[in-house]
Amino acid sequence: MCGIVGYVGPQNALDVVLGGLRRLEYRGYDSAGVAVLADGGQATAKKAGKLANLEKALADSPLPESTIGIGHTRWATHGGPTDRNAHPHVSADGKVAVVHNGIIENFAALRSECEATGIEFASETDTEVAGHLLAAAYEAAPAGPGRLAEAMRAVSSRLEGAFTLVASHADEPDTLVASRRNSPLVVGVGDGEYFLGSDVAAFISHTREARELGQDQVVEIDRHRGLTVTDFAGTVVEPAAYTVDWDAEAAEKGGHEWFMLKEIAEQPQAVADTLLGRLGEDGGLVLDEVRLTDQDLRDIDKVFVVSCGTSFHAGLIAKYAIEHWTRIPVEVEVASEFRYRDPVLDRSTLVVVISQSGETMDTLMALRHAKDQKARVLAICNVNGSTIPRESDAVLYTHAGPEIAVASTKSFLAQIVACYLVGLILAQVRGVKYADEVAAIVAELQKLPEAVAQVLTQMEPVRELGRSLADADTILFLGRHVGFPVALEGALKLKELAYIHAEGFAAGELKHGPIAVIDQGTPVVVIVPSPRGRSLLHGKVVSNIQEVRARGARTIVIAEDGDDDVVPYADHLIRVPRTPTLLAPVVTTVPLQILACEIADTRGFDVDQPRNLAKSVTVE
Ligand code: F6R
Numbered sequence: 342m343c344g345i346v347g348y349v350g351p352q353n354a355l356d357v358v359l360g361g362l363r364r365l366e367y368r369g370y371d372s373a374g375v376a377v378l379a380d381g382g383q384a385t386a387k388k389a390g391k392l393a394n395l396e397k398a399l400a401d402s403p404l405p406e407s408t409i410g411i412g413h414t415r416w417a418t419h420g421g422p423t424d425r426n427a428h429p430h431v432s433a434d435g436k437v438a439v440v441h442n443g444i445i446e447n448f449a450a451l452r453s454e455c456e457a458t459g460i461e462f463a464s465e466t467d468t469e470v471a472g473h474l475l476a477a478a479y480e481a482a483p484a485g486p487g488r489l490a491e492a493m494r495a496v497s498s499r500l501e502g503a504f505t506l507v508a509s510h511a512d513e514p515d516t517l518v519a520s521r522r523n524s525p526l527v528v529g530v531g532d533g534e535y536f537l538g539s540d541v542a543a544f545i546s547h548t549r550e551a552r553e554l555g556q557d558q559v560v561e562i563d564r565h566r567g568l569t570v571t572d573f574a575g576t577v578v579e580p581a582a583y584t585v586d587w588d589a590e591a592a593e594k595g596g597h598e599w600f601m602l603k604e605i606a607e608q609p610q611a612v613a614d615t616l617l618g619r620l621g622e623d624g625g626l627v628l629d630e631v632r633l634t635d636q637d638l639r640d641i642d643k644v645f646v647v648s649c650g651t652s653f654h655a656g657l658i659a660k661y662a663i664e665h666w667t668r669i670p671v672e673v674e675v676a677s678e679f680r681y682r683d684p685v686l687d688r689s690t691l692v693v694v695i696s697q698s699g700e701t702m703d704t705l706m707a708l709r710h711a712k713d714q715k716a717r718v719l720a721i722c723n724v725n726g727s728t729i730p731r732e733s734d735a736v737l738y739t740h741a742g743p744e745i746a747v748a749s750t751k752s753f754l755a756q757i758v759a760c761y762l763v764g765l766i767l768a769q770v771r772g773v774k775y776a777d778e779v780a781a782i783v784a785e786l787q788k789l790p791e792a793v794a795q796v797l798t799q800m801e802p803v804r805e806l807g808r809s810l811a812d813a814d815t816i817l818f819l820g821r822h823v824g825f826p827v828a829l830e831g832a833l834k835l836k837e838l839a840y841i842h843a844e845g846f847a848a849g850e851l852k853h854g855p856i857a858v859i860d861q862g863t864p865v866v867v868i869v870p871s872p873r874g875r876s877l878l879h880g881k882v883v884s885n886i887q888e889v890r891a892r893g894a895r896t897i898v899i900a901e902d903g904d905d906d907v908v909p910y911a912d913h914l915i916r917v918p919r920t921p922t923l924l925a926p927v928v929t930t931v932p933l934q935i936l937a938c939e940i941a942d943t944r945g946f947d948v949d950q951p952r953n954l955a956k957s958v959t960v961e
Pocket of ligand 1: 414650652695698699701747749750833837908956
């Protein structure tokens, strides 16, 4: 949820750390802060609000040059978003500076313990205890190389909850230490320099060589002794090395006004890349990492799809496809509810967890609950090596590339495609679809990038419509079948970006109550299914458009090319290319993303960083 950066090397640490924070600001923007070691002590600067506030403060009163520094961009949990609560936090003796992502669940007891020794706390955060405890543990650790890492191990072993901690000590001017449990941390390895980051975007402009840190591990980076990773007991472990295949440019806006617009424009590529290389040597479809046998997949008699927010909407679409293609019953549930209601799971249950970030705590906890019940877990994830795929039995990566805008767009389309692949893989392994049937659907999937690209070329009228809707109080979204999750997603995008009240409904449900809110001029967006194939469904939705129009609604209709039935009832008609019914969400979602973005932009809001949100929600 927060962004963390650390640097040790020959460059001016403040420049490197601020550069990293700029790329990680999407993770939280309640406050930002930095600490560098200079003249035998910690020099810090921190400011509430966006990074720009900190940069302004630093321009007015610069920190000294240094070769070692840490930085943080915050999404507040314990303690409001104030200067005082901004990280880094410095220990009472002034020697340790620490930044933290996550929640230390036993901080109250630890705080009392510190206060009993006479320490006065300077903030309301849970993090501050880690700074004081580290200072004390450092004093207690044997002198010599590795002393700060030893202190970090001792403190980390006492913490409960989720944390990535990065710390420096005034007596160790060449060393940074970090530890992680249930929160992300990657190490970048340059030429005579080392980087720490919540994700690789923090250091991608300096190096692509990365090391993955495992659960409950401590890393020490030292300009002279290099990199050492241990578990909390001190046993040395070899971190997995990998080369990042994103370039720095991929994390920039590429000429678009907003990252979100860039990411929307990248959707044809994201869909194409997610489909890439899925055909194995035997012509069958393949997952990325499989720790399950075909027999395991054949034994599955029930599927749960568990995820949050936009990823939950992808899960709802998965249900239609998986049930239709495999005839296995599928339940879809938001992760934060899943484990608290004692779901019925066993070895023959497949739990599909969907997460763009791979770090969402609600989803991670649902995954762990599923594994405790012996269910098999398959992850659909966009971030390679993140916690959720690492803890799953099988993984299908969406290759959407880095998503910087807080609102999910390209990762959503890629997730839907990945869900289709999961359905097809299950159908293939279980022999419920002939190879040529699977191949025919794959051929339709391969047309989707082109269809999305076509939608993107005809969005000017949607932008114009968006500008005209900027003063709306409420906008409703209706859909049936796979159009229903698309309606939910359209409403979510609008709420989170434009702060306008919006709701998505199953179109048939409207007459059971919600239709009462429709007033003269209420905008209602209707996602219309293809008239081909399932014409019964189509006819019902056309009737629903007439019902809302008869009550004064201003109808905004999304319908495929050639669907003339909707023309008389559409105040605004948005055309999308013809696509098979089950696959249609990949194209019908796109105008809704553009609509929300344009309305938010017209209202003058920050499209990439909407208020109160964070990209990666690593608390429950
Ligand atoms: C909405 C959005 C969120 C995320 C949700 C899950 O635009 O981005 O609703 O979809 O927080 O995040 P992941 O997919 O990272 O688990």
